[in-house]
Amino acid sequence: MGLDMVGPVIMGHGSAEQKAFYLPRILAAEDRWCQGYSEPGSGSDLSSLQTRAVADGDDYIINGTKIWTTYAQYANRMFCLVRTAAEGKPQAGISFVLLEMDSPGITVEPIISMSGNHDINQVSLDDVRVPRSNLVGAENDGWSVAKNLLEFERGGRAWGARLRGAFAGLRELAEARGLAREIFGRRLAALEVEIRAVEITEQRVIAELQHTGRMGSASSLLKLTAGDALQAITECSVEVIGVHAAPHQPEARAWGSNLAPIGRADELVVMGSYLDLRARSIAGGSNEVQRNIMAKLVLGM
Ligand SMILES: Cc1cc2nc3c(=O)[nH]c(=O)nc-3n(C[C@H](O)[C@H](O)[C@H](O)COP(=O)(O)OP(=O)(O)OC[C@H]3O[C@@H](n4cnc5c(N)ncnc54)[C@H](O)[C@@H]3O)c2cc1C
Incomplete structure (x- = not known):
């Protein structure tokens, strides 16, 4: 922050x-x-x-x-x-x-x-x-300072890089189980397209910042689409590991914990990330409010 x-x-x-x-x-x-x-x-x-x-x-x-x-x-x-x-x-x-x-x-x-x-x-x-x-x-x-900060909060969070990191984790989970082509191939391809669109939009917002000194209302668009993509990645991750997402062991994933995970260590955080990222539709300003901003400032409605 x-x-x-x-x-x-x-x-x-x-x-x-x-x-x-x-x-x-x-x-x-x-x-x-x-x-x-x-x-x-x-x-x-x-x-x-x-x-x-x-x-x-x-x-x-x-x-x-x-x-x-x-x-x-x-x-x-x-x-x-x-x-x-x-x-x-x-x-x-x-x-x-x-x-x-x-x-x-x-x-x-x-x-x-x-x-x-x-x-x-x-x-x-x-x-x-x-x-x-x-x-x-x-x-x-x-208020004007607060709104300016919200543009950076919504548009300036290196969304493309965050999505790439989360997507790499999903791909690894799918490949390790031999599911990356046959079963989840289409889902992974669709997510890849979404991520590319976020990356390009992010570059557009950064260019706007360089020229005008502001991120502008496109930051709401970025927050919305990147948040949706993050949620979709975690949702897909839960489906890839199936029942292995079920064990609830928050204490095993605490830093320095000696508790052995039930199942593989990389499965331990999948459900937690999925649950936590439901809040992405609300944190940083709810999706409905971002749509209102876009309707008014981007589409002129
Ligand atoms: C994980 C998480 C972390 C957060 N971190 C911080 C933080 O560090 N600092 C901080 O200050 N805040 C933080 N927030 C708060 C966040 O900014 C607010 O939760 C958010 O702005 C929504 O406000 P609210 O929770 O009061 O919901 P409300 O404003 O009561 O909204 C309830 C529902 O009504 C809808 N709604 C409200 N008004 C409209 C409208 N005009 N048109 C259409 N629909 C509408 C909303 O979309 C939502 O679905 C965080 C929230 C979460 C979930």
């Missing part, structure tokens, strides 16, 4: 001091970032967010709850959307602020997904003090 998401946004909207401090740290992977956008009552309708930041001298005091915060348990920094004004249009009272996860008043509670993995969290912010100099962009102008 540093390199792909908040880094480009600091480059575009940050102050000279913020660029000098954060960008080298992001490049050196010294910081681990998480994203404090969604709240229990605000997801697709993000501008309704209620986390309040009240100015107090040179600081803000922040109160509220963020949810679905991926890897908050590992992060030392969060980029966070807060409400700094309650009047006018909801979008006009939002600010984009950077905070440190070890600040007093921050509590991270795990949310365990149906695969048994712990990736997402609920984060409570209780009287968290953050310097006002940590604002990115102007106060009450965080």
Whole structure:
């Protein structure tokens, strides 16, 4: 989230001091970032967010709850959307602020997904003090910064490379069982075509970025098609290994575990990936919302 998401946004909207401090740290992977956008009552309708930041001298005091915060348990920094004004249009009272996860008043509670993995969290912010100099962009102008970040989140995740990696794993599973030509040949070929289309679209989006400095609304198209392809790859992987997908051993796939897997080690993660990737239709903005954006901004409907 540093390199792909908040880094480009600091480059575009940050102050000279913020660029000098954060960008080298992001490049050196010294910081681990998480994203404090969604709240229990605000997801697709993000501008309704209620986390309040009240100015107090040179600081803000922040109160509220963020949810679905991926890897908050590992992060030392969060980029966070807060409400700094309650009047006018909801979008006009939002600010984009950077905070440190070890600040007093921050509590991270795990949310365990149906695969048994712990990736997402609920984060409570209780009287968290953050310097006002940590604002990115102007106060009450965080919505444009937030939207710019979403373009990078949806379009700038090296989808082609991720798909190639996942597809190589699927192909290996199918070849090891002698199923890559006869039984799954057509499915694999269709997936390969999808991946190529994503790669070409990704190159188009990058070219757009070079010319205009923005990824544009095609980033929604990329998020949607790449997410669908990732889901299709994991679905096909489960079908390739059949009943061997059934053993549920999250503890055996934990780093450093001595527990012997039931079946082959490469089968251990297949069902977990399949289950986790169902959430791809929601994470980063739901597919329905991406279709709305494309209808409006790409098709002009
Ligand atoms: C695995 C995962 C990781 C995530 N990580 C993060 C994170 O790190 N940080 C963060 O801030 N958030 C994160 N999110 C949150 C994610 O951005 C939201 O879940 C998403 O934006 C949807 O919001 P919601 O869950 O409130 O659903 P809702 O907005 O309540 O939507 C419910 C359903 O209604 C549909 N819907 C809503 N509005 C419309 C509309 N206008 N037109 C048509 N259909 C509509 C949606 O498509 C969806 O199917 C994560 C989510 C998941 C699943």
